[in-house]
Amino acid sequence: MGKVKSAIQMLIYLLRHADAESYAQRDAQRKLTVKGIDQGARVGRFCKEHDLVPALILASPYERAKETAFLVGQELGESPTPPEVEIAPFLGCGMTPETALDRLRDHSHLSAVMLVGHEPDLGQLAAHLLGSTTHCIHVRKASLTLIETSNFRAGAGVLHFSIPVELM
Numbered sequence: 001m002g003k004v005k006s007a008i009q010m011l012i013y014l015l016r017h018a019d020a021e022s023y024a025q026r027d028a029q030r031k032l033t034v035k036g037i038d039q040g041a042r043v044g045r046f047c048k049e050h051d052l053v054p055a056l057i058l059a060s061p062y063e064r065a066k067e068t069a070f071l072v073g074q075e076l077g078e079s080p081t082p083p084e085v086e087i088a089p090f091l092g093c094g095m096t097p098e099t100a101l102d103r104l105r106d107h108s109h110l111s112a113v114m115l116v117g118h119e120p121d122l123g124q125l126a127a128h129l130l131g132s133t134t135h136c137i138h139v140r141k142a143s144l145t146l147i148e149t150s151n152f153r154a155g156a157g158v159l160h161f162s163i164p165v166e167l168m
Contacts, residue, residue, distance in 0.1 A: 009150050012104065012129070012157070013054055013114035014122045015043060015072065018142040018165070020064035027093070028062045032071075039142035039165045040068040044075025046144070046168035053079045054112040058103075060091035062118065068142070069116040083114070095121040097128035101152040108152070129157030140164050 018036035032040065047053060053076055059069030066087060073085040090103045095117060107113050115122070122145070123137040129147050130137075131154060139145060142165035147157040 009148065010104070010108065010110065011054070011112035011160075012147045012149060013052065013112065014126060014139060014145040014147065015068065015114055015116045016119055016122055016139045016141050016143055017060070017062070017065040017068040017116060018043070018071075020141075024063075030062070030064050032064055032067045036064065036068070036142070037071065040071030041075055042165055042168050043068075043142055043144055044072040046163075047072060048076055048079060052144075052146070053081070054083050054114040055081070055110040056107060056112075057083045057085045057114045057116060058088040058091060058107075059085060059116040060093070060118060061087050061089055062092060065091065065116045065118065069114075072114070072116070088115075091115060091117040091121075093118050093121065095125070097125045097154070100125050101128075105152050126157075126159075126162075128154050130159055131155030131157075144168070 018039035019033050020030045024030040057069050059065050069085050122139040124135050126137045145162040146160040149157045
């Protein structure tokens with residue numbers, strides 16, 4: 001008799017970009033402020049101190065999200081297995097939960113992935129994973145949320161924590 005394949009377990013870290021400039025010629029070009037640079041590094045140090053190291057960091061192509069992701073990756077760079085940072089166009093503003101889960105399936109072989117993106121997209125993804133039919137979750141700038149799932153569908157997630165950067 002063959003083995004029954006166990007369910008895939010993935011930790012999904014949701015990280016909204018850190019504080020950014022309020023204006024640039026194009027929204028996608030907005031860079032982190034000095035405060036945002038500090039926030040990104042703080043999140044990375046928190047992750048390192050608490051052994052919250054994803055196998056992969058996927059970042060929106062928007063400048064503020066890329067900068068946040070690379071700051072976190074830099075802080076985790078001395079970890080035993082530092083994560084790679086990849087730019088993921090699907091994480092740009094306007095991402096849907098269905099698109100995110102579809103793209104995460106491509107990484108189902110990994111135990112943990114961090115998504116660095118935007119609001120309201122990350123809040124909608126969190127609500128979707130937790131089974132809410134309303135968009136009732138707001139992900140604050142530079143806050144870190146951890147949801148575990150064994151199935152990439154609505155309601156299949158378990159919330160472990162959501163921590164604002166001020167508490168890191």
